[in-house]
């Protein structure tokens with residue numbers, strides 16, 4: 545961040561209409577960003593604008609509107625390719641969400657590549673979306689799922705990772721940032737390990753993509769997934785980045801319209817990238833609006849967002865520890881954006897319910913990471929998660945609500 549361009553959080557907040565609303569008669573304090581982020585006015589307007597001015601199906605029509613919708617759709621793909629540092633827009637495949645992106649790889653890449661005796665390596669801190677698709681693949685093929693263990697702090701054990709990876713490893717699928725603990729994983733080390741045994745790498749960037757700059761070529765991953773609704777975009781749209789050389793040789797996942805070059809009853813042939821993996825009419829409006837959201841995020845600047853959020857994380861870490869009986873869950877040396885915690889004698893759900901009455905939105909439970917909770921021997925946590933528009937006042941409101949919750953519940 546250059547000193548001349550201070551991060552103007554007040555001006556930024558003004559662009560998010562929902563942040564000016566109240567819940568239970570209290571100003572909304574939104575700290576559930578790891579579940580989904582709120583949307584800026586440009587994103588909301590773009591959605592309405594698309595249906596008011598451009599709605600038509602893409603790729604098929606010769607008429608004006610179809611051309612206009614197709615142009616906007618192509619532009620969105622190009623914007624997202626630049627955002628992720630992809631070599632070409634044809635490496636960007638639109639899906640429904642990060643979960644579908646991972647399932648696409650596990651099925652289309654997995655069934656063509658993985659056989660009995662092979663191994664898929666994931667980590668102990670994965671979201672269920674980066675566990676279950678690989679379990680399904682292992683069940684179908686006879687491959688084995690291996691898991692890089694975590695420490696009590698939520699850090700991955702790199703020595704164990706090195707021992708786990710070998711000649712049978714076909715895929716390393718790992719998150720860049722844990723949604724339950726805030727751990728930032730050492731991707732460079734992990735990717736190097738996978739490369740040294742000839743394995744492919746999928747990075748779950750669902751959290752990372754709105755907290756830190758991403759460059760898939762510098763990361764040297766084969767696949768990278770993200771989900772629209774967390775990068776300030778709409779629900780119903782996700783992205784799979786895949787290295788072109790791999791996507792080219794992968795069979796299609798779903799069959800139908802748009803993904804074919806030709807169809808006869810005897811045999812069909814496949815369309816070029818990225819269309820080979822986009823069967824049926826896509827969520828055109830969501831894809832276009834995702835391009836707008838990513839443009840917005842780029843305009844604010846992910847390096848600036850990262851600096852702002854990391855200062856706020858440090859402030860929140862300090863402030864929460866002043867609450868009696870509170871224990872932070874996830875204390876990795878390299879963390880981002882997530883404050884997961886438990887309070888002695890109070891169930892996480894009760895914490896969430898009471899602070900909601902003060903207008904403070906946090907999430908409670910296992911955060912789609914049940915193995916993390918099992919490993920730590922807790923039923924779940926309360927989790928405050930940060931985004932670009934959060935402030936110290938938000939943290940202060942959370943802390944005040946937690947003091948109140950202790951008074952009410954203990």
Ligand SMILES: *Cc1c(COP(=O)(O)O)cnc(C)c1O
Nearest residue numbers: 641642643671673723750751771
């Ligand atoms: C949210 C999230 C997902 C799943 O995103 P969907 O939009 O539900 O597909 C996967 N991994 C991580 C780390 C997440 O935070």
